[in-house]
Amino acid sequence: MVRRFIEDAGNTSQSLGVGRVLGQLFAYLYFSPEPKNLAEMQEALGISKGSASTGVRQLEQWGAVKKIWIKGDRKDYYQANDWLGKILKKVILDVAGKKMASYKSFLEEVEAGLPEMKDEDSFVRERIEHLRRFHNRAQKLWESALVKIFVK
Amino acid sequence: MVRRFIEDAGNTSQSLGVGRVLGQLFAYLYFSPEPKNLAEMQEALGISKGSASTGVRQLEQWGAVKKIWIKGDRKDYYQANDWLGKILKKVILDVAGKKMASYKSFLEEVEAGLPEMKDEDSFVRERIEHLRRFHNRAQKLWESALVKIFVK
DNA sequence: TGTTATGTTCAATATATATTGAACATACAG
DNA sequence: CTGTATGTTCAATATATATTGAACATAACA
Numbered sequence: 013m014v015r016r017f018i019e020d021a022g023n024t025s026q027s028l029g030v031g032r033v034l035g036q037l038f039a040y041l042y043f044s045p046e047p048k049n050l051a052e053m054q055e056a057l058g059i060s061k062g063s064a065s066t067g068v069r070q071l072e073q074w075g076a077v078k079k080i081w082i083k084g085d086r087k088d089y090y091q092a093n094d095w096l097g098k099i100l101k102k103v104i105l106d107v108a109g110k111k112m113a114s115y116k117s118f119l120e121e122v123e124a125g126l127p128e129m130k131d132e133d134s135f136v137r138e139r140i141e142h143l144r145r146f147h148n149r150a151q152k153l154w155e156s157a158l159v160k161i162f163v164k
Numbered sequence: 165m166v167r168r169f170i171e172d173a174g175n176t177s178q179s180l181g182v183g184r185v186l187g188q189l190f191a192y193l194y195f196s197p198e199p200k201n202l203a204e205m206q207e208a209l210g211i212s213k214g215s216a217s218t219g220v221r222q223l224e225q226w227g228a229v230k231k232i233w234i235k236g237d238r239k240d241y242y243q244a245n246d247w248l249g250k251i252l253k254k255v256i257l258d259v260a261g262k263k264m265a266s267y268k269s270f271l272e273e274v275e276a277g278l279p280e281m282k283d284e285d286s287f288v289r290e291r292i293e294h295l296r297r298f299h300n301r302a303q304k305l306w307e308s309a310l311v312k313i314f315v316k
Numbered sequence: 317t318g319t320t321a322t323g324t325t326c327a328a329t330a331t332a333t334a335t336t337g338a339a340c341a342t343a344c345a346g
Numbered sequence: 347c348t349g350t351a352t353g354t355t356c357a358a359t360a361t362a363t364a365t366t367g368a369a370c371a372t373a374a375c376a
Binding site: 013014016017020021023024027028029042043045094096097100111114115117118121122125128129130133135136139142143146149150 | 165166168169172173175176179180181194195197246248249252263266267269270273274277280281282285287288291294295298301302
């Protein structure tokens with residue numbers, strides 16, 4: 013049963029756009045009472061060493077998982093946190109933030125190209141002006157959303 | 165210059181996760197004073213007939229573009245709308261909505277599997293309970309966000 | 317210090333997703 | 347009704363992204 017949940021979680025994380033492994037890893041740890049090491053994750057999920065290592069660190073960066081030291085054991089153990097809300101916020105901030113950045117750099121390129129533009133392209137200039145005004149509003153909205161997310 | 169903007173828009177839409185063609189198409193129409201037909205789009209962007217057709221209809225569904233009839237001409241012409249805010253909202257609703265749906269169906273599967281679960285898995289049951297509570301809160305938040313987006 | 321167990325990196329590869337284009341559908345003109 | 351110009355569909359293919367795994371790094375211990 014739990015095996016199936018993990019499988020489903022992998023499919024879901026995949027369609028959410030963060031790759032199959034992350035979902036599987038988190039679900040595996042989330043449903044495990046004891047912390048697990050990389051070898052166990054690899055074995056349980058049938059994934060590679062590299063994926064387990066990379067994936068679990070990504071989860072850690074999102075605060076989805078914490079590292080546990082077990083004395084006398086060289087291996088790194090990991091356990092899922094269950095602050096689901098917190099985790100989701102971080103993931104959204106991270107993912108959406110990257111998208112924001114990509115969009116912003118597009119706008120910067122447009123603005124950089126603007127001076128080179130011939131005067132006859134007044135329609136284009138106007139549209140760019142619209143775009144810029146929209147960008148300013150959207151930027152402010154996004155920043156206030158960031159504040160809300162962080163404060164709450 | 166405008167050619168470059170269109171190119172950039174394609175790269176941006178790609179990294180935003182909606183494919184290169186949609187960005188190119190919208191930018192092309194957004195910077196064109198006159199409406200354009202499918203053949204022109206195809207020609208200007210170097211894309212296939214299929215892509216032009218499919219892409220422009222997707223844009224239309226998002227309200228990013230409107231169809232124009234020119235009398236005496238059999239072809240369909242399209243023109244960009246410049247309600248950028250409105251468009252962005254629709255796109256986000258659509259994209260995020262699909263993701264929501266995928267996540268929701270995951271949760272449904274988990275709930276469906278629950279009765280089959282052995283009693284000894286009390287830890288798993290507890291975690292599922294957490295998950296469900298989180299889901300309810302998140303669902304409400306999402307719905308209120310929907311309302312805000314639609315009302316404003 | 318050298319040996320071993322573990323974790324990390326990144327070029328090669330597999331997988332998922334977007335795009336193409338040829339076959340098909342549609343509708344207007346003659 | 348037939349021929350032609352246009353739009354659509356979807357299996358094949360190309361592209362972008364995620365995953366693998368062998369080589370490398372690191373640190374604990376003898």
